[in-house]
Amino acid sequence: MIGQWFPKIGVRTGEPGAETWACDPFHAWSEFFADFGVYDVELVVPDSFVVAATGVLVGAKDNGDHTRTLGYHAEDVHDFAWMADPEMEVMTGTAKVEGGDVEVRVYYRPEQEAFARRHLYAGIAAIEQFSAMYLPYPWPIMSIIDPPPDAAGGAGGMEYPTLVTTAADHAIARPGIHVPEYVTIHEVGHNWFQGMLASNEGREAWLDEGVNEYADAIVLAKLYGERGSLIDWMGWTAEDTHALRAAAAPMGEVPSPIGTVSWGFVDADAYGEATYLKTQAALRTLEMIVGRDPFRAAMRQYVHDFAFKHPTGRDFFASLQASLGGQDLSWFVQPAFYGIGGSQLSVRSAECTPKHDPRGVIGDGKQRKIITPELAPDGEAWACSVIISDTGTVPVPVDIELRFADGTSQTERWDHRDNGHWFPIRFERSSPLTEVEIDPKDEVLIDDDPVDNHLRLEPDPSASTRAGARAAFWTETAMQVFGL
Amino acid sequence: MSAARRERIGVGAMIRAGGRTASHYTGTVLGVFVVQALLAGAAGFGIAQVLGSEFAKRPRFDEAVSGDLTALVECIKHAPAAFKASFWIGVAAVLLWVVASWFLVGGVYAVAHERPEGKRETARCFGAGGASTFLVYVRLAVLASVLHLVVMVALVLGLGAAAERMTHALTLPGLLIPLLVGLLPAIVIGVYVWTAIDYARAELTVRRPTHDELGAFRALVRALVFVARRPVALGHAALGWLVFVVVTLGYVWAAQGHAMLGTGGAIALLVIRLGLSLVRFGVKFTVLAGQIELTETRPPPARRVVEQES
Numbered sequence: 001m002i003g004q005w006f007p008k009i010g011v012r013t014g015e016p017g018a019e020t021w022a023c024d025p026f027h028a029w030s031e032f033f034a035d036f037g038v039y040d041v042e043l044v045v046p047d048s049f050v051v052a053a054t055g056v057l058v059g060a061k062d063n064g065d066h067t068r069t070l071g072y073h074a075e076d077v078h079d080f081a082w083m084a085d086p087e088m089e090v091m092t093g094t095a096k097v098e099g100g101d102v103e104v105r106v107y108y109r110p111e112q113e114a115f116a117r118r119h120l121y122a123g124i125a126a127i128e129q130f131s132a133m134y135l136p137y138p139w140p141i142m143s144i145i146d147p148p149p150d151a152a153g154g155a156g157g158m159e160y161p162t163l164v165t166t167a168a169d170h171a172i173a174r175p176g177i178h179v180p181e182y183v184t185i186h187e188v189g190h191n192w193f194q195g196m197l198a199s200n201e202g203r204e205a206w207l208d209e210g211v212n213e214y215a216d217a218i219v220l221a222k223l224y225g226e227r228g229s230l231i232d233w234m235g236w237t238a239e240d241t242h243a244l245r246a247a248a249a250p251m252g253e254v255p256s257p258i259g260t261v262s263w264g265f266v267d268a269d270a271y272g273e274a275t276y277l278k279t280q281a282a283l284r285t286l287e288m289i290v291g292r293d294p295f296r297a298a299m300r301q302y303v304h305d306f307a308f309k310h311p312t313g314r315d316f317f318a319s320l321q322a323s324l325g326g327q328d329l330s331w332f333v334q335p336a337f338y339g340i341g342g343s344q345l346s347v348r349s350a351e352c353t354p355k356h357d358p359r360g361v362i363g364d365g366k367q368r369k370i371i372t373p374e375l376a377p378d379g380e381a382w383a384c385s386v387i388i389s390d391t392g393t394v395p396v397p398v399d400i401e402l403r404f405a406d407g408t409s410q411t412e413r414w415d416h417r418d419n420g421h422w423f424p425i426r427f428e429r430s431s432p433l434t435e436v437e438i439d440p441k442d443e444v445l446i447d448d449d450p451v452d453n454h455l456r457l458e459p460d461p462s463a464s465t466r467a468g469a470r471a472a473f474w475t476e477t478a479m480q481v482f483g484l
Numbered sequence: 485m486s487a488a489r490r491e492r493i494g495v496g497a498m499i500r501a502g503g504r505t506a507s508h509y510t511g512t513v514l515g516v517f518v519v520q521a522l523l524a525g526a527a528g529f530g531i532a533q534v535l536g537s538e539f540a541k542r543p544r545f546d547e548a549v550s551g552d553l554t555a556l557v558e559c560i561k562h563a564p565a566a567f568k569a570s571f572w573i574g575v576a577a578v579l580l581w582v583v584a585s586w587f588l589v590g591g592v593y594a595v596a597h598e599r600p601e602g603k604r605e606t607a608r609c610f611g612a613g614g615a616s617t618f619l620v621y622v623r624l625a626v627l628a629s630v631l632h633l634v635v636m637v638a639l640v641l642g643l644g645a646a647a648e649r650m651t652h653a654l655t656l657p658g659l660l661i662p663l664l665v666g667l668l669p670a671i672v673i674g675v676y677v678w679t680a681i682d683y684a685r686a687e688l689t690v691r692r693p694t695h696d697e698l699g700a701f702r703a704l705v706r707a708l709v710f711v712a713r714r715p716v717a718l719g720h721a722a723l724g725w726l727v728f729v730v731v732t733l734g735y736v737w738a739a740q741g742h743a744m745l746g747t748g749g750a751i752a753l754l755v756i757r758l759g760l761s762l763v764r765f766g767v768k769f770t771v772l773a774g775q776i777e778l779t780e781t782r783p784p785p786a787r788r789v790v791e792q793e794s
Binding site (some may be wrong): 091111112114115148169170171172191215231234235236237238239242243245246247250253319435437448449450451452454455456457458459460461463464465466467468469470471472474475476477478479480481482483 | 516517520521523524525527528529530531533535536539540541543544545546548549550551552553554557558559561562563570574577578581582584588589592595629650651653654655656658659728732740750753755756761764765768772
């Protein structure tokens with residue numbers, strides 16, 4: 001696999017009249033930043049090797065010395081990569097997109113054939129879905145290289161125009177565990193968010209990786225269903241974005257904002273969590289705030305406006321803002337993308353008591369009366385009090401659903417962009433409150449502890465009892481192994 | 485039964501003898517099993533209390549228990565201390581059972597050896613057998629810790645050697661075969677060590693009344709030699725472990741996709757799990773009783789000759 005090697009065409013960036021060359025050196029956590037061009041490349045390779053490269057094969061000449069000269073032509077690409085292997089086989093399929101068919105090739109070693117079929121399906125689906133969501137795939141070919149497992153650590157999971165490498169082929173990635181498909185979808189997706197919208201990944205990696213992650217989750221959900229988009233295996237399920245949020249470190253522990261240059265992160269973990277996971281979570285949250293359909297239309301417009309250009313973060317948010325009717329997004333963008341932390345929503349307290357007339361010692365002198373519970377019995381109405389808090393740094397307006405014993409529910413909206421970090425809800429109702437849930441659709445993905453967003457007033461030990469019973473069985477199994 | 489005939493005892497005879505003992509002393513089998521189930525149940529109850537105190541008001545935990553992996557990870561992140569406490573409750577129960585086993589195994593061996601009749605006599609035999617060998621079993625366990633160390637070293641080295649192939653495995657056989665090959669040295673040494681410890685215990689029970697100079701160290705060395713020389717001992721024990729593993733994996737396989745929710749489901753699950761544990765316990769009891777059958781064929785240790793001054 002030969003990548004990150006060809007002399008790069010530097011990019012002139014900046015306002016007209018004040019342009020400068022952007023030719024940052026390569027950094028391990030990001031790729032080169034390069035300009036678009038037309039590539040005509042000749043490769044001399046042993047004639048027994050299978051070759052995959054950026055662009056389309058336009059000529060092949062046998063040199064008579066057990067080598068061949070292969071000619072490749074690629075237009076409107078900013079990088080050229082290639083692979084040669086004596087043992088690879090090729091599997092092909094066709095993606096149907098507006099404007100023509102795309103030939104999709106998967107290069108694989110014979111022992112990886114079963115995984116190659118999965119990558120081919122995911123690759124075709126990704127091209128069709130990304131084309132439908134944003135902009136039709138403009139090149140006639142897509143090559144997906146499935147490297148041997150012992151090479152995947154170094155060469156797998158990398159994107160180049162019209163050519164990507166995938167990864168995650170492993171025995172435990174059973175059908176239903178969509179991690180190999182996720183890698184393919186992610187890398188193919190980079191042909192939009194990197195291949196066409198060629199942002200400077202060294203300086204704003206999130207524009208490639210994080211925006212792509214956001215789009216990948218949509219594609220995965222369309223292909224495999226929302227609930228089990230990442231894992232749907234033996235009764236266990238996991239949705240992509242929520243699973244990645246759960247697996248990541250708490251946002252408050254990532255000491256660098258999303259909008260940090262690649263070489264400015266404290267370590268690779270911080271780079272990955274901010275660039276991939278927090279960006280995806282922030283965009284999904286923003287989508288919830290402005291509405292799913294308007295946001296997706298705005299994303300589509302951004303891709304149309306900046307295809308084959310070099311958009312920056314400023315371009316991205318300006319484009320979104322314009323498409324969303326000029327609404328101010330800075331209250332969210334600034335802390336979420338250029339600050340640290342996220343939302344920290346929780347149900348701080350909730351209680352509901354029967355309403356009754358005042359009790360206790362009332363009056364003075366001869367007027368003094370002691371009102372006992374018998375004299376002021378509980379009425380049929382309930383007085384309830386709920387306090388919601390947000391100790392985070394990004395004040396996302398949320399819905400709060402209140403559920404009652406009679407099966408009814410009531411939704412409150414808390415918009416705390418201009419006020420405090422806690423919100424009281426007090427009311428009277430004929431039926432007692434049973435549950436309080438903040439963000440019932442679990443869409444505020446920059447809140448990384450959703451467990452305390454949902455509270456029921458009366459404890460229900462059935463789940464913990466089931467967990468305890470399961471633990472008892474496995475404890476007894478261990479007892480039988482290590483004891484009598 | 486002559487000594488010559490006894491020495492030809494095979495796995496089949498050991499299993500039959502074990503089965504006879506288990507079916508004759510069903511009260512003993514059930515009694516010890518109930519103790520084990522109660523201890524495991526107490527651990528489960530404790531774990532349920534710990535998790536309940538943290539999550540009884542948090543519906544997200546309901547989803548975690550119902551198979552939502554994301555919810556499970558979120559709950560662990562939300563209250564890691566509750567899960568750590570649950571883990572250590574389980575470990576404590578297992579350790580407590582290991583200590584209790586030093587008494588209970590002595591009782592089981594004594595009953596299998598002496599074959600008492602009647603509930604009262606069986607209970608007396610069980611209690612006396614367990615009490616009389618408890619301390620020497622403790623000494624045996626301390627000595628055997630060195631052998632367990634050898635098993636651990638074999639485990640680490642074996643898995644280390646298999647790690648590369650497992651990391652790049654593409655198929656289940658490609659994953660499981662290196663795993664089994666890596667585990668094999670530890671399994672072989674482990675089964676050998678555990679079998680030898682069992683036979684050392686059995687001999688301590690069978691011979692202590694007549695050979696009170698037989699100590700834990702000597703019994704262990706004799707058992708290591710005996711098990712090495714008599715493959716039937718190893719085969720019999722390995723068969724028991726095989727049945728244990730097959731039954732457990734069979735349950736795991738059959739349980740997939742059956743959530744068994746609600747009160748009816750919970751009761752059915754409890755009955756199935758208890759039944760499975762009882763089957764495995766019965767197998768273990770049968771193996772122990774079979775070991776007594778073979779131990780009785782072993783030549784007794786040489787007695788020390790004490791010259792008495794006239």
